[in-house]
Amino acid sequence: MTVEITAESFDPYARLRDFQQQRLNSAQYGAEAVFVGYMRDQNNGVPVSAMTLEHYPGMTEQHLEAISASAATQWPLQQSLIVHRIGNIQPGEAIVLVAVWSAHRAAAFDACRYIMEDLKAKAPFWKKEQRVDGERWVEQNTPGYTGKNQD
Amino acid sequence: MTVEITAESFDPYARLRDFQQQRLNSAQYGAEAVFVGYMRDQNNGVPVSAMTLEHYPGMTEQHLEAISASAATQWPLQQSLIVHRIGNIQPGEAIVLVAVWSAHRAAAFDACRYIMEDLKAKAPFWKKEQRVDGERWVEQNTPGYTGKNQD
């Protein structure tokens, strides 16, 4: 169970490989589910040139560790990794990486999504977009389980 | 929409990076959901030293392309990638990679899982395990939606 908050741009695939090599034996877990969220260059058709991600230091880490621990009590997980960017972000850069390893694919899928939805709903991060029409705080995240066209 | 059947060991992260660099613009899709299945070194406690994966050439590709197309009609996807090993496989090696890119995280999660479950249930692959007690064909896959302890 690892939680990282980083102000540096990160390569999700390189991070996954490092984590796997250091912390895991792929002959044991069988199933890996990963979600990566990237910064898009527009929001509802309005170009977004950059983003600033603010967080609540301390509470963020506590909350993400609690989500990871909660997932580990609900599903048989071998490992989980959450990486979240803060600070200034450029379009195309990874914002969030959630990865879960388990012997069971249902557990990996379910736990990865559970962590991601809880993070979106409750982890204390806030996005401010730099748009052609000025700066704008993103007002809320859309729920992720309720249909085929949610964000 | 890309489907690959390979008799060579593949690095899922390297494959994802190559695909992303060649086929995608991460400022556009926002959400990436990935599943990787690896060969485990045991099955229900019995050590498995290697595995042979047989397939039905032609039907496999057709079926996986049909799954990908079906997912693309159900969810707003930007791209999908399926890579599946055949031939002789060693414990710890990746067997299957399913990745889906979308502007929407619910679509990415749902489509990735849909493709993976359909692949497990219908794509014409067969596993034969080399075990301490001899060779054994794996008899069936377990369903992936029905609980917290499925394979």
Added chain:
Amino acid sequence: MTVTVKFFASLREQLGQHEIQVDLDGSECTVQEIWRRATEAKQLPANVLASINMAYAKLDAPVHDGDEIAFFPPVTGG
């Protein structure tokens, strides 16, 4: 009519053959009849799956000249 018949995995091993050509009288028959002709009327395993031209087919589906029929056990990929 002539069809190609393929067997995979455990079925291929049990029957000792992977691919054969089968000649039949007439211009149509069923998948089940193909099995009987291709295996010398061996018992059809309860969980066997079949395809016609690489698409899943039921055992009573019609088969025509030139078709490729395959029989195989439950799939276990992924």
Added chain:
Amino acid sequence: MTVTVKFFASLREQLGQHEIQVDLDGSECTVQEIWRRATEAKQLPANVLASINMAYAKLDAPVHDGDEIAFFPPVTGG
């Protein structure tokens, strides 16, 4: 009693402050009372969230000496 009060994101910008110390009489009060004291009784936005010592808290939850109280808008990470 003395508590630390933090504001984040749009709330931080609107109020023009990130972190302040608030001194109050007594040994207990509610989160809502902390807001009033910390903001000179500004109107509490309807969707504001609050935490006590980095755990989500309701507006009527009790606050004690030394606690860290935070107010922030709906979260938008991920």
